[in-house]
Amino acid sequence: MNTNLCQLGTGCFGCCGHGFAGKKEISSSIEKNTKEFEKTKDSMEFLKMTDEYIDKNGLCPHIIKKEKIHCPLHPSLNGTDLRKNGCDVNHLCITVKEFEKMAVSRKKAFVNFLIKKNLDFYEYSIKMDNGQILKEFEENNDL
DSSP states (O other): OOOOGGGSTTBOOTTSBSSOOOHHHHHHHHHHHHHHHHHHOOHHHHHHTOOOSSOTTSBOTTOEESSSEEOTTSHHHHSSOOOOTTOOTTOOOHHHHHHHHSOHHHHHHHHHHHHHHOOOHHHHHHHHHTSHHHHHHHHHSOO
16 A cells, blocks of 8 residues: 555645644745745745745745645655755654554555544644654554
C-alpha cells in the first residue's frame, strides 16, 4: 500500500517548521505564501523570493494551499527537489515513520481512522507531526 500521509485529506505542514503559532496565524501565513506563489506560478521563481527558513508564525514560507496544503518545491509535485535553506529533506514525522513499518492491513485501518477523524488542516498537521494521532489510533484499535 503506497499512501502519502502528507497529502491525505487537506494536506500537512507538520514537518515544515517548528514552534507553530495558532490556527489563525498559520492560516494567515499560508494565505500570504499562496499569494506570493501566485505572482510567479513558477517554483524556481518562488524559491528565489525568500531566504527565510521559518516565518514569524513558525511555518516555512514555501508552504501554500491549492487544493491541499503542500510545498511546490517538493519533488513529489514537480519531479525535482528544490527545497533548501534549512529544510530537512530527509525528515519523516513520527507518524509516517511508524506507518511505514505497519503491515498493509494495519495501514488500511490507520488511513480509514484518519479519514473518519476528518481533521482540519491545522489539527491534522500538528497531530501527525507530534505523533498524537498515532497514539489515538493505537489506543482505539487492537494491536
